[in-house]
Amino acid sequence: MKKVIIIGATSGIGKELALRYLKAGHTVGITGRRKELLQELQQQYPQQVFIECFDVTGTNNTTHLNALIQQMGGMDVFVYNSGMGDISKELNAGLEISTTQTNVNGFVELTVHAFNYFVTQGHGHIAATSSVASTRGNSWAPSYSASKAYMSTYMEGLAMKAERMKLTIAVTDIQPGFVKTKMAKGEGLFWVAELDKAVDQIFHALEKRKRKVYVTKRWALVAWMMKQMPYTFYKKMG
Template sequence: MIALLYLWAITGRRLGLLEEVKSQYPDNIVVSAFDVTTDNNQVQIQSLIEKLNGLDLLIYNAGYGDPSENLIPQTEEQTTLTNVNGFVQIVTYAFNYFVRQGHRHITLTSSLNALRGNSRTPAYSASKAYMSNYAEGLTIKAYKLKKDIAITDIKPGFIDTQMAKGNKKIWVAPVYKAARQIIKAVEKKKRVVYITGRWWLVTQIIRWLPFSIYKHIA
């Protein structure tokens, strides 16, 4: 068992799973079950900050993105509510908190799909691009405010979890390997990191691929 040296808060919609994690580290974890698409996110975060007696690192890892090849309205709306509305409510609250505090760190999980549009997941790729651009904007804002606030944008490829969807998955990373690279990036307060690192080269190719070619594969 890994010893936790700090007090952490974990959130999610399913209280039972949160309590299961807490049972392994009862003295180091605070749990709060809420849905970022429906609940008052800023009240929830403030409540957690009070329970933690402060905040040093916020990790926004909530995400949704089922394939929507037939452009299913419910899928598009749910994706946007989670990846844009919930994200911006929580991250803006944390950023302003850190501005008053003068320093600390926000980490978010965007995606390789943030680079360009995708016909199979239009809302997902657009919402992840929103997250990445927002992260860059906050980094610049912190610089201009002369505040030591780091913003880390995690861009994962396929990881061997139930969330990994798609018929043609390549370079699927084991959970332990992906987690190790993410932890290292957070500790170093990197601006952007690709998980795993080999995806960086692929994304550069995709970024500069002419639309006349890209439209056939996206």
């Protein structure tokens, strides 16, 4: 059975993904800011769930991750699912900075630590929830799309690094479109996936150790179209 750590698992995709692994019999370490929600899941699966409560924008991220690894007796899969993003219509500085701290700074610190842990161990699997929004900029949420682009590009670099170093470390970039969670904000949303369907696709992609997965699969077409669209036309949408 695998030892899986999910950063950001108190709700939404993170929580449902944790449940998928638990139902499959794996040991799961979960983190988040709301301890009562972590404990709630631990009470349901007392023999399989280990918790560590912290905010990824804090200063002791790697200490918390090490504590969780020690509790579990190791780590085979690391998933960075913590994310922040909201509409910043007037370019709110506080929101832009907080989003970047969560989606970039916290992500890099913990993912680098996990990668180096797997280097020492000789094998492992790193995954991160970026977004189809990483494909292009967005005037309504500049820091969100930019930070998700950072995550996606960084994950590609890690995959290349693992191959160059001839390491058995899989790297998966999870790119959801709209999923029915609290992160799905704004008007005119389309192709909004039910949470269980989205997480089913994520779980199966991780089991296959895929390099990249669009959730749901149809969003691969949207991502391709966004990449091809000239700025002259795209700016009217974003």
